[in-house]
Amino acid sequence: MADWQSLDPEAAREAEKYENPIPSRELILQHLAERGSPASREQLVEEFGLTTEDQFEALRRRLGAMERDAQLIYTRRGTYAPVDKLDLILGRISGHRDGFGFLVPDDGSDDLFMSPAQMRLVFDGDRALARVSGLDRRGRREGVIVEVISRAHESIVGRYFEESGIGFVVPDNPKIQQEVLVTPGRNNGAKIGQFVEVKITHWPTPRFQPQGDVIEVVGNYMAPGMEIDVALRTYDIPHVWPEAVLKEAAKLKPEVEEKDKEHRVDLRHLPFVTIDGEDARDFDDAVYCEAKPGKLRLFSGGWKLYVAIADVS
The missing domain is CATH 1.10.10.10 (Winged helix-like DNA-binding domain superfamily/Winged helix DNA-binding domain)
Incomplete structure (x- = not known):
C-alpha cells in the first residue's frame, strides 16, 4: 500500500x-x-x-x-x-462501598457489573475497556477488565496504619476499597491513625496491591476541621481562589447587619434543638416547641411548633 x-x-x-x-x-x-x-x-x-x-x-x-x-x-x-472490532466496551468505573462496582459505558448502554475481584484492579473514576463475560445471578451483564485507559487518581487520601511492620493507607473515599501499601521508608513520618496523602507509584495488578509513597501528612484524625481538609483532597474540590474572590469575601462582616434582617423573621432568641443525626456532616435542621396559654385555667391552649430548615434553595 x-x-x-x-x-x-x-x-x-x-x-x-x-x-x-x-x-x-x-x-x-x-x-x-x-x-x-x-x-x-x-x-x-x-x-x-x-x-x-x-x-x-x-x-x-x-x-x-x-x-x-x-x-x-x-x-x-x-x-x-x-x-470496536473486539466487542469491548469503553466506560468509567463506579465503585461501591461493598467492594463491587460497575462500568458505566460511554455509549449509554446498560452498566456492566464488576465483581470485587475485578474492582481490585481499578479505582473509582478510572476509565477502562471491558468485555462482557456473562450474566450474574441477578441477570445483569457482568464484565472483566481488559485494559485501564486512564487513571482518575494520582494520589489517595486516607488513614495510615501498620501491621507487622508494614504500612498501608485505608482510603477515606468509601468507593475505593483497596488498601494502598506504603513503600518501606516512605511513610514521611506518619503516625498510626493520621490522615495522609499517598502518591501511587505502582498500580494494582491481579497479583499485587497498589503501592505508593506518603507525600503529605494531612493531620490527626480528630483534629478540628480535618474532615474539610480530607474532603477537599478526596473529591478534588477547588479550594484555591483568585485574588479578586478573596478580596470580595474579606468584605463580608461576621455579624448580621440590620439591613439584612429586613423582610425576615428573627428567631435567634429561641432555643432550637437540631434534628440531624449525631453522624451528620452539618446541623442545619432544627425544631422548637412551646406551650400556648389556654383561655380557661383547666384547659391547655395547645402547642406551637417551630421548624427551622436552613436550606439555601
Whole structure:
C-alpha cells in the first residue's frame, strides 16, 4: 500500500500538518478492519510503505495516541487491534462501598457489573475497556477488565496504619476499597491513625496491591476541621481562589447587619434543638416547641411548633 495517500480520506489534512505525513487515524482503523487481524507496528510500516525514520517515529506516536484514546488496544502479542472490532466496551468505573462496582459505558448502554475481584484492579473514576463475560445471578451483564485507559487518581487520601511492620493507607473515599501499601521508608513520618496523602507509584495488578509513597501528612484524625481538609483532597474540590474572590469575601462582616434582617423573621432568641443525626456532616435542621396559654385555667391552649430548615434553595 505504498500509495496509501490516494486511499486516505484525510490525506490533505495530514499533508498540511506534517512535512512527512503518515496514514491518518481513519485510514489506520480502516486498514486494520479490512485486514481482518491485528497488526504489529513493524507490519503496519511495511504495509503502508513507510520508509523514513521520521515516519517510523510519527507512526509510533500516532499508535500510542490511538491506544490512549481507546481507538486501539495493544495486545499481549505486541499487535494493535481496533477496539470496536473486539466487542469491548469503553466506560468509567463506579465503585461501591461493598467492594463491587460497575462500568458505566460511554455509549449509554446498560452498566456492566464488576465483581470485587475485578474492582481490585481499578479505582473509582478510572476509565477502562471491558468485555462482557456473562450474566450474574441477578441477570445483569457482568464484565472483566481488559485494559485501564486512564487513571482518575494520582494520589489517595486516607488513614495510615501498620501491621507487622508494614504500612498501608485505608482510603477515606468509601468507593475505593483497596488498601494502598506504603513503600518501606516512605511513610514521611506518619503516625498510626493520621490522615495522609499517598502518591501511587505502582498500580494494582491481579497479583499485587497498589503501592505508593506518603507525600503529605494531612493531620490527626480528630483534629478540628480535618474532615474539610480530607474532603477537599478526596473529591478534588477547588479550594484555591483568585485574588479578586478573596478580596470580595474579606468584605463580608461576621455579624448580621440590620439591613439584612429586613423582610425576615428573627428567631435567634429561641432555643432550637437540631434534628440531624449525631453522624451528620452539618446541623442545619432544627425544631422548637412551646406551650400556648389556654383561655380557661383547666384547659391547655395547645402547642406551637417551630421548624427551622436552613436550606439555601
